[in-house]
Amino acid sequence: MKKLIALIGLALVAGAGPAAAQNLVITNARILDGTGTVIERGAVVVRDGKIASVSAGNPASVPDARVIDARGMTVMPGFIDAHRHPIQGNAAEWLEKEAADQMRGYLEAGFTTVLSAITPDEGLELRRRTESGAIKGPRIFAARIIPLARAGGGGRGNAGRRGAAPAAAPSTQGAQGAAPTAPPAPAAGRGDPARFDTSRPPLRPTQPAGAIAAEDTINAVDAAAKAGFDYIKTVITVTPGGPETETLRLIVNEGKKRNIPTVTHAVTVVDALAAVDAGTAVLVHTPHIGRLDEDAAAVQKIAKAGIPMTSTLAIFIPHFSPDNTPLFRDRLPFPWDTVSSAGQGPVNARLLWEAGLSYGYGTDTSWPPKESLRDELRALSLVFSPKDIVTILTRNAARSALKQDQLGTLEPGKLADIVIINGDPLSNIYDVLNVVMTVKGGVVLSDKTTPAAATRR
Ligand SMILES: [Zn+2]
Secondary structure: HHHHHHHHHHHHOOOOOOOOEEEEEEEEEEEEEOOOEEEEEEEEEEEOOOEEEEOOOEEEEOOOOEEEEEOOOOEEOOEEEEEEOOOOHHHHHHHHHHHHHHHHHHHHOOEEEEOOOOOOOHHHHHHHHHHHOOOOEEEEEEEEEEOOOOOOOOOOOOOOOOOOOOOOOOOOOOOOOOOOOOOOOOOOOOHHHHHHHOHHHOOOOOOOOOOOHHHHHHHHHHHHHHOOOOOEEEEOOOOOOHHHHHHHHHHHHHHHHHHOOOOEEOOOOHHHHHHHHHOOOOEEEOEEEHHHOHHHHHHHHHOOOOOOOOOOOHHOOOOEOOOEEEOOOOOOOOOOOOOOHHHHHHHHHHHHOOOOOOOOOOOOOOOOOOHHHHHHHHHHHHOOOOOHHHHOOHHHHHHOOOOOOOOOOOOOOOOOEEEEOOOOOOOOOOHOOOOEEEEEEEHHHHHHOOOHHHHHH
């Protein structure tokens, strides 16, 4: 007994360690299981961190289990953001000073899994700490970027209307902490690469980019696998006669040998088709440049490849500050010369969905998770129903993270990642913003179900 008490004391001191999954029974729940099935009043039983059963009615009794009465609230799979860049700025400093707070923000917003696309090595430490419970946070899966061509290659024929293009820096890493009011004008050619996207005409290269030696690419794949990354991330902008598609194919195939899948950023229809040709495992953006409504063959080719896609639609809709300033994800004024993507992205997404593509949730923004969710819901709601969006946020996002065997639905055998929501997302999808409890692997990590808990901190 003394030994047991000592062990408990140790666990408390260590900040919960690998928090022991408690057996749980969530009763009186309106269950949306992520597959499209609704159980109006039922129970979810969790044993050893996994879903043991999901059924109508309440079970007679489950020994050694904590009972959580959902009181008719909605119970869903934990949300999955299959495209974020959680680590911002100086990674080592971020890990020590900001990680714990920001990870709590994901849990409070209902996120139990986050795919970190383009991750510094500190991302592996973040993954370790959230796994061990040293930091309370979502599951982290980390991607390391490998280039498809030499930086600085693929020159343009004409000066772009947005000024000089930046180096081929992929996606996000938006500036954090800039004042949301009275933002300064971004300097031409600098800042968030999505402002000056080199795959968007007229910045698109007209000359072939330089090739990287195959041996160097193979070594990079090997190093990513050995370091323990979950994926390789690539960014494709095909240059005329350039090496991008071939290099991507090489990465995909070498990755397969080492059991590390390749995910690809392609934001134009042309580049998405090239990524499909090269055999990428995931398309981490909706192509929002180029019209799939004018290209039925491209729709069929992308959708029939069986490659999941991640939404990230809200990058190109304005985020309105409290003083009604339309902002981009870098917290600077919205670049109106990109706004066609706000329409074309959802149009292309729906056409791909109609053709059978698996479409999952991802944001690729640096807004806090709940604000990112609100923005993404606005974009998704243009072309998807609340029922569709529940699937996009859960089962399909698990596919976009390539973790559908463990995550994304409330089905026996899957990891017990569960949220309780005050409201009915099938009537009003914005009710997914009202998360009152988040459970990861059977461990309650965020709980606002009691007034005391709600007013704590
Ligand atoms: Zn990204």
